[in-house]
Amino acid sequence: MVRPPSQDRIRRHWDRQSVGYDRKMDSAERMFGDTRDWVCRQAVGQVLEVAVGTGLNLDRYPAHATLTAMDLSPAMLDHARRHAAELGRAVDLRVGDAQHLEFDDASFDTVVCTFGLCAVPDDEGAVGEMVRVLRPGGLLLLADHVVSTSAPLRMLQAVAEVYSVRFQSEHFRRRPLLHVEAAGLTVERHDRFNRGIIERLAARKPVTPP
Secondary structure, X not given: OOOOOOHHHXXXXXXXXXXXXXXXXXXXXXXXXXXXXHHHOOOOOEEEEEOOOOOOOHHHOOOOOEEEEEEOOHHHHHHHHHHHHHHOOOEXXXXXXXXXXXXXXXXXXXXXXXXXXXXXXXXXXXXXXXXXXXXXXEEEEEEEEOOOOOHHHHXXXXXXXXXXXXXXXXXXXXXXXXXXXXXXXXXXXXXXXXXXXXXXXXXXOOOOOO
16 A cells, blocks of 8 residues: 655645646646536535635635635645736635544535545545534535546556655545435535546535434
8 A cells, every 4th residue: 555645745745736726737737627617516505625726716605705725735725816916816725634634524515526635645534524523404515536437448547646655645436425324414416527527516415414
């Protein structure tokens, strides 16, 4: 098993990546299709975005949503802060760890994470934290690149992870959906495309514990 890098190393990696990150993401966005819009337009009420990065989702949320967002990388958040200012959008931006969210239980109506869980060392723990801070009846909205439904592509993903997990904590063969289901949430909407590599979901937290 490949050991992921430390949190400090991951933070430094994303601080470096923040320069030119939006430009680098242009080609990937074509693979994602309308996923960012699909996710963000469903957000309501008090919204938390985990791993906000440079703020690529900020202009996609409904005007009535109240936004809080966090990221491990201060440099990424600097870009997100500028982006929010350009949009005239009020966002509470904080440095934090997705595996140990600083918020109280049941603090948000909606929790969002797009293309971020792939780089969190403990993705199951991060999903558990998102569920914890979500209010009963609240909505969890996730999108990520996951293990492909194509055997040849799965082999390529496995080879890529030999480097990416060790040096960047970047995983290509995860399925956050499985953690969401194990946490007892009800998946209301689910989509998977591009040979299964892109997966997005909307899941509801039970009003009463299972």
